[in-house]
Amino acid sequence: MARKDRMSGNEAVAFAMKQINPDVMGAFPITPSTEIPQYFSTYVANGEVDTEFVAVESEHSAMSTCMAAQAAGGRAITATSSAGMALMWEMLYVTSSARLPVTMALVNRALTGPININNDHSDSMGARDSGWIQLYAETNQEAYDNFVQAMPIGENKEVRLPVMVCQDGFITSHAVENIELLEDETVKKFVGEYEPEHYLLKKENPLAVGPYDISNYYMEHKKQQAEAMKHAKPVILEVARRFEEISGRSYGFFEAFEMEDAEVALVLIGSSAGTAKETVKQLRREGKKVGLVKVRVFRPFPMEELAEALKVVKAVAVMDKAESFSACGGPLFAEVRSALYDLENRPKAINYVYGLGGRDICVEDFAMIYDQLFEIGRTGVAGEIYRHFGQREQEV
Amino acid sequence: MAYSLKQQVSKPERFAGGHRLCAGCGAGLAVRGVLRALKPEDKAVITNATSCLEVSSYLYPYTAWQDSYIHSAFENAGATAGGVEAAYRVLKKKGKINDTFKFIAFGGDGGTYDIGLQSLSGAMERGHDMVYVCYDNEAYMNTGIQRSSSTPRFTDATTTPVGKVIPGKPQNKKDLTAILAAHNIPYVAQTTFIGNFKDFHEKAEKALYTEGPAFLNVMSPCPRGWRYEAEDLAEICKLAVDTCVWPLFEVESGVWKLNYEPKKKLPVEDYLKKQGRFKHMFKAGNEWMIEEAQQFVDEKWESLLARCK
Ligand SMILES: Cc1ncc(C[n+]2csc(CCOP(=O)(O)OP(=O)(O)O)c2C)c(N)n1
Numbered sequence: 001m002a003r004k005d006r007m008s009g010n011e012a013v014a015f016a017m018k019q020i021n022p023d024v025m026g027a028f029p030i031t032p033s034t035e036i037p038q039y040f041s042t043y044v045a046n047g048e049v050d051t052e053f054v055a056v057e058s059e060h061s062a063m064s065t066c067m068a069a070q071a072a073g074g075r076a077i078t079a080t081s082s083a084g085m086a087l088m089w090e091m092l093y094v095t096s097s098a099r100l101p102v103t104m105a106l107v108n109r110a111l112t113g114p115i116n117i118n119n120d121h122s123d124s125m126g127a128r129d130s131g132w133i134q135l136y137a138e139t140n141q142e143a144y145d146n147f148v149q150a151m152p153i154g155e156n157k158e159v160r161l162p163v164m165v166c167q168d169g170f171i172t173s174h175a176v177e178n179i180e181l182l183e184d185e186t187v188k189k190f191v192g193e194y195e196p197e198h199y200l201l202k203k204e205n206p207l208a209v210g211p212y213d214i215s216n217y218y219m220e221h222k223k224q225q226a227e228a229m230k231h232a233k234p235v236i237l238e239v240a241r242r243f244e245e246i247s248g249r250s251y252g253f254f255e256a257f258e259m260e261d262a263e264v265a266l267v268l269i270g271s272s273a274g275t276a277k278e279t280v281k282q283l284r285r286e287g288k289k290v291g292l293v294k295v296r297v298f299r300p301f302p303m304e305e306l307a308e309a310l311k312v313v314k315a316v317a318v319m320d321k322a323e324s325f326s327a328c329g330g331p332l333f334a335e336v337r338s339a340l341y342d343l344e345n346r347p348k349a350i351n352y353v354y355g356l357g358g359r360d361i362c363v364e365d366f367a368m369i370y371d372q373l374f375e376i377g378r379t380g381v382a383g384e385i386y387r388h389f390g391q392r393e394q395e396v
Numbered sequence: 397m398a399y400s401l402k403q404q405v406s407k408p409e410r411f412a413g414g415h416r417l418c419a420g421c422g423a424g425l426a427v428r429g430v431l432r433a434l435k436p437e438d439k440a441v442i443t444n445a446t447s448c449l450e451v452s453s454y455l456y457p458y459t460a461w462q463d464s465y466i467h468s469a470f471e472n473a474g475a476t477a478g479g480v481e482a483a484y485r486v487l488k489k490k491g492k493i494n495d496t497f498k499f500i501a502f503g504g505d506g507g508t509y510d511i512g513l514q515s516l517s518g519a520m521e522r523g524h525d526m527v528y529v530c531y532d533n534e535a536y537m538n539t540g541i542q543r544s545s546s547t548p549r550f551t552d553a554t555t556t557p558v559g560k561v562i563p564g565k566p567q568n569k570k571d572l573t574a575i576l577a578a579h580n581i582p583y584v585a586q587t588t589f590i591g592n593f594k595d596f597h598e599k600a601e602k603a604l605y606t607e608g609p610a611f612l613n614v615m616s617p618c619p620r621g622w623r624y625e626a627e628d629l630a631e632i633c634k635l636a637v638d639t640c641v642w643p644l645f646e647v648e649s650g651v652w653k654l655n656y657e658p659k660k661k662l663p664v665e666d667y668l669k670k671q672g673r674f675k676h677m678f679k680a681g682n683e684w685m686i687e688e689a690q691q692f693v694d695e696k697w698e699s700l701l702a703r704c705k
Contacts, residue, residue: 023486024479050490052482057518061475064468064515068479071466072441074487076479094468198443202463203495210467211456367674 002247005180009172012144012179013079013105013165014039019275020151022048022103023074023194027064027082030124031117032169033107036079039146059084059162063091063102070100071209073199074347075151077102081169082109085123089130090307095162096131097225098209101154102162104132106323108270109169118358119169121269124298125331131225133163133232134299138255138273140177143167145249146296151191158231170358184357186246191208191329218275229300236361237299253302256309262291264373265310265347267336269295272354272361279366285376290351290370295332303339310340314377317369319389320390321355329353329386354389361390401592404432409439415460416452420626422616423449423504423635425589426531429501430612432591433600437562439463441484441532442499443477445507446470448538448681449531453485456702471511474519474528477501496602497527504535505546509572517527520609527603530572531616538699541621545570549639549692550685551673558676563685568692576611577647584606585646587655588615589634595644595655615642623672635667645704661697664690 007015007076014036021133024241025044027037037053037313044053048332056062059080066076069093085106103254104294110116110230111123124134133154137143146165154163167173182190183196198207213221233253240251258280266276273294283290293309295302310316321329333351340346352369369389410431417424427449430578434440440463450467453460468476477499491552503512508530509704515572516528535553536542541552549568552558556565577584583606596614603610617624625693636642640660645654665686668674677685 003504022488024476024482026479050486054478054482054522056475056478057521059519061472061478063471063514064475065482067468068443068466068476069483072480072483072487073492074483075481090469091472098468138398200466200480201439201487201493201495201497202464203439203493206439206464208454208459208461208465211454213456214469217456217634235587250695275532 005179005181007140007177007179008035008174008176009140009143009167010035010174013037013139013147013167015181015221016144016147016187017077018043018049019182019184020191021188022077024052024054024065024069024076026054026062026076026078028080030059030081030084032109033079033081033084033105035173036105036107048296055196060091063088063095066102067091067095067100068099068103071098071200073196074188075194076083077104079105079107080163081107082123083112084091086111086112089127089192092127092132094210094233097221099160099225100162101151101160104162105146105165106166107169107173108166115175115324116357117169119171120356124164124166125324127164128299128331131161131229132299133161134297135163135165136167136269136296136298137165137167137172138271138294139236139356140172140175140181143172144179144181145247145251148187148190149239149243149251150221153232153236155194156235158228159235160230161228170293171271176373180247182247190242190246218236225334231301232300243262251296253295253297253305254272255296257292257294259291259309260361261289261291263376264311264370265291265293265313266313266317266319266366266369267293267295267310267320267332269332270321272319272321275361275363276366279363279370282363283367283370286324290369298332302336303335305341306336307343309345309349311345313347315373317373318349318351318372320353322349323353323356348376348380350376350382350385350387352387352389359390371375399594399597402657404593404597408460410455411433412460412462415449416455418619419489420619420624422449422533422589422614422618422629423531426529426614426616429593429596430529431498431648433597433604434498437448438496438498440500441466441480443473443480443499443501444513445473445501445512446538447507448504456480466558470507472495472515473501473507473512475515477526477528478519478522478524481526485579498528499524500604501526501528503528503530504532504537505532505534506544509546510544515580517579518582519696520576520611523608525608527610527612529612529614530539531614533616533618533621534569535618535621537618537621546572550677550689552676555674564676571696577652580607581609581649582608583646583648586642588636588642589630589645590634590637599646600667622674624670628670632667632670635662635670637665637676638662639664639667639668639693641693641699645698645700654700654701664693
């Protein structure tokens with residue numbers, strides 16, 4: 001039986017970690033993810049888990065510890081944000097290339113420069129090419145549900161890739177919401193035991209990990225990694241299907257909200273979807289055919305599926321909560337627009353970079369963007385494609 | 397049982413020949429020496445920082461290591477070995493593993509004195525049951541003999557070249573062994589390859605079979621960087637010890653112990669003149685360099701003697 005409770009997003013993820021009872025956690029504090037290792041160290045201190053809690057001296061060492069523990073045959077987890085993930089940068093690549101399914105709870109926060117502790121997606125988006133699977137949550141419930149699904153996805157033999165479970169700093173990590181928790185036994189059974197074929201501590205068959213990979217082999221290994229990311233797509237759906245059986249909650253690559261007959265649509269990631277859904281409901285009451293696509297799985301990127309979902313609309317605004325300084329749009333925009341390219345009648349697409357460093361967005365803002373989309377639909381003219389939203393233009 | 401070189405070298409090798417280290421390189425000796433101190437029935441997981449040793453011992457798909465081996469990056473051998481050891485502890489507790497494993501990390505001086513110092517210090521402080529072995533060849537050899545904080549003063553290295561106004565490396569060598577001793581870990585020692593390897597072997601064995609973190613600093617000459625003939629390796633190590641440039645000592649639970657006092661302390665120039673990297677010190681007008689090098693060695697030696705009293 002599921003249990004109802006009230007929890008912050010951080011506590012929800014820490015609770016999922018406890019139910020999973022992983023072997024090793026490497027941890028270093030950084031706002032807003034700090035509470036996750038704090039909650040978890042309490043579980044360790046009270047003997048509620050068997051985990052070796054390694055309170056390392058930096059995030060680089062946190063990911064090194066996790067990578068090595070996973071190579072040794074254990075399940076390893078960590079939690080971080082922002083500059084912490086940036087300091088893991090090198091090890092993100094090492095972990096994915098060694099095909100070690102470490103699981104990371106990433107509580108999204110702006111990347112320093114200047115220092116800012118609030119939410120945007122520049123940390124995880126910066127790591128989008130590091131070979132990690134990326135799942136994003138809108139709510140605390142989704143953060144919990146995604147974490148429970150992460151290991152069965154990453155550890156699948158066809159996949160064997162690390163997984164980043166992302167949620168929005170403060171907006172979900174610290175806000176307390178009603179949540180439905182699965183029973184410990186249900187989670188344990190769902191996640192199962194980690195049984196790698198090869199690991200360092202296997203006595204009858206020593207293993208070597210992390211070789212000097214010369215050009216004769218390197219490309220083959222990269223190709224295998226790329227194939228693994230493709231294999232992850234059906235596995236993510238299969239795990240979601242099994243998850244629905246135990247929870248009643250269904251997940252896909254993205255959530256299409258009021259999209260069947262939509263004329264215009266937004267595409268976005270994370271907690272802003274809650275506000276955007278409210279806008280959709282209000283505009284629908286006014287008879288406006290608006291829709292929303294909330295991306296849950298950004299790596300692997302569901303290109304064909306998104307194109308299929310968006311082919312019905314005349315105009316689409318892709319909302320990026322991260323800059324990529326390409327001078328022509330954010331990371332989500334680049335992917336979505338590329339996905340639209342193969343459509344026979346492709347919608348006009350514009351990009352909004354919004355919400356950087358915790359800047360708010362509200363229902364009226366989304367309503368205004370929908371208005372602009374209707375205008376683009378009517379005229380067929382997109383105008384300036386790469387736009388920033390919600391910042392002051394004059395004084396600063 | 398008394399140490400016997402003959403007996404030790406008759407053990408099966410755990411580091412295969414055919415690796416690509418240079419002839420006359422100390423790193424291979426350091427590895428073989430440490431692995432020989434393992435009980436044959438004990439398994440090991442080796443961690444290696446990026447270095448000459450790493451790129452020449454594990455070129456995919458070949459490996460020279462008989463034991464499990466992990467390389468992850470340059471600056472994190474401490475954290476990597478700690479991660480394996482942490483997994484071992486919990487898997488053993490859960491009954492998934494029954495065998496005894498030992499955890500050994502190898503890093504060069506670049507990966508240990510410099511970029512890896514934070515990760516090493518963290519791992520030692522947290523008390524992981526592991527041995528960290530620094531094979532100290534006194535420069536970044538893998539990238540072409542650039543200076544490290546372990547490079548001695550006046551060394552002609554590729555980022556501290558001897559020029560018209562700068563006479564080689566300006567700074568003295570960092571005393572990493574003392575820094576590690578200040579961590580108050582169960583065992584810290586400094587050694588190198590002299591005589592029948594007795595000192596080296598005994599320290600490796602102690603480091604491996606002392607519970608908790610241990611650190612071994614092994615002077616491991618490099619023929620390319622130090623510019624000596626391959627066959628002079630042992631002589632150079634002996635001179636380093638007899639000039640007190642590289643004293644042999646250990647710190648067990650905070651107690652400092654000198655393991656060898658030369659009957660006759662040789663002048664430092666005996667050690668310097670064997671190596672091309674110090675050649676400029678012997679030019680007319682550069683006598684002051686040898687004097688200052690001697691003064692540094694004397695001061696360090698006196699303070700070591702005082703600590704070991
Ligand atoms: C790479 C990175 N990791 C973590 C943080 C988060 N962080 C900011 S200050 C701090 C702790 C500082 O502690 P200390 O140096 O002892 O100074 P104190 O705050 O105690 O004065 C941490 C963990 C960060 N900013 N960057």
